[in-house]
Amino acid sequence: MFKLFRIKRGLILLVSSLIITILVILVTSKISTATQRHEVRGVWLTNVDSQVLFSSQNLKNALNRLNKLNFNTIYPTVWNGGYTLYPSSVAQKVLGQSIEPIPELKNRDILQEVIKEGHKKGLTVIPWFEYGFMTPIDSELAKRHPDWLTNRYDGTKIDSDNQAWLNPFHPEVQQFMIDLIMEAVARYDLDGIQLDDHFSLPSEFGYDDYTVGMYTKELKGLVPSKDFYETFWVRWRADKINEFMKNLSAKIKAVKPGCIISISPNPLHFSLPASLQDWFTWERREYISEIVLQVYRSDLPRFVTELERAEVDLAKTHLPVSVGILSGLKSASLPINQIESQVEEVRQHGLAGVSFFFYESLWNWSDEAPIVREKVIQRMFPNSVSRG
Template sequence: MPKKLSGDRSIPTPGLKGRDILKEIVDVGHQKGLTVIPWFEFGFMAPADSLLAKNRPQWLTSRSDGTRIVKEGTHNRVWLNPFRPEVQQFIQDLIVEIVRNYNIDGIQFDDHFGLPSELGYDAYTVALYKKEHRGKAPSKNFKDPEWVRWRANKITEFMKRVFTAIKATKKNCLVSVAPNPQRFSYDFFLADWQKWERMGIIEDLVLQIYRDDLNVFVSELEYPEVKAAKSHIPVSVGILAGLKNRSIPMQQIQTQVQKVRDRNFAGVSFFFYETLWNMSKEKPQERQTALQKIFPTPTAYPNLLAGWKPFS
């Protein structure tokens, strides 16, 4: 990726300079028999103080009042405009570079491959919307159904383009998405993963269901779009293992895993690694023992491409 866009080519953390961490993870992961699927977590999001944001301010999008900063916890973030061709090319080139240069088994996206629905009021996007709506400006109500639909469809078009580019580079590289439930993804991030799944441009779905209430957790597993996806591609469920300031009891994790298994989902995923035992109110050894009971024997990662056919 050109240095002029993203700044220093090397990893900023001093202890990691001179190392290729992704290559190390892929090599060691494969030695251990693991499937390695890096998570393209930030999507179109960027740190507000990043060199990319500073060097390409015209690439950023905004709210209707012109403000750009979006808080992620205590962090200031900005969002690249997913409707600009040069932004799309930058993101696609970055993804293809990873797929081409590393022996990864897949690549994963999430809702950040969309856009917070309050954004999209930059001059470029407004002009594009007007061009396709006979001069009519987008609604000041960022939840307006047509304004939401138009932006979501543009992002879907780009997702299709990225899927095609990944497959052209490495046909067996899995395209995975780990979004929130459909209603949230679509309404808040313009990420219409239900449509992506129906179009056949995602091959693996890991649904983030970070809920404490067991009844709510189970109800999320029963939505029609989840069942439809499950009949077409492998669908796993993301379970919250804890946050830095919030410990989740292992009993809750065990119960949720069982509810997922009862419904024959493809598997489970935990967010995030450190909270499985290092960052918890319960003793690490107790949590490790409990986790070993949940997963007593190794299992092979399923061949997700075997027999899979996209919808026409």
């Protein structure tokens, strides 16, 4: 009888111990989430639907706010709509304009401003070459260099967003992009540069004479498929962009070895066939040093599915993989509780952090008051941490 009592008592103690252990793990997990030691906490600063870059005071106010809320990384746009947003001698030579000709940028160097003010606040500053190979059809770039543009099989040059595309296979286009990026890398005390989903080419493009000529010369007897999703035609063009990325990466590392080479692509299952952007190869071959994966999904299960893909699991063992979270658009606000849930999923999946698209929509265009949204951000980021 006494022996049975001891066995029961032992089982009770064992179960109690297991319960306590589980509770400790859960509590520790919650605590560690709230007191991250390293985490990317970023935000994109845009020149569309936002005034943050259009005056020195607006910029200072924004960086003060981000610093107060324990952000540590900013991605300010510097190449948008066919213009640089900072004075560029490369742009002057190629476009005839050193900077976007608007009053808000006159006599200013916003890249220098954002680096100076950002570094004062301890923020990592990674300028974002947002437009990549995309340019408005009526831009000076498109007008001055029509031979740099590519087209669809039917000869049309404008995509569904009324944008034209520079031919990423053309050597003069490649040199322009290299010169533009390298000018910023060499001239400014930036922490890195970022390329996104526009550093690519929609797969329906690439039927210009230059590219077709290159293809038929390399592959005797073959012509590009009319089907722009045809596997070999996709692979050939993606590999050409891979070669260019290798070249660009080597040049950046040679000039500034510690420069973060960040990319913000779409998930691979879309980016490769639809945009010829094989970022998984860039990651495997160490052309890049950071990924901020755009996962702009409102449905939480779909959001989580993108975090659990094999290429994401592989990449995060190799370099920091953060997640781009949509915080809203002027035409489509998003509730802050959705944003908070997505941040928590990113943490639970062991990813490096988050970046929000974009600054303005973190606070505005929502049914919730800005102060309410700000309090939730304070809850998400209760303490100051380094980006790792």
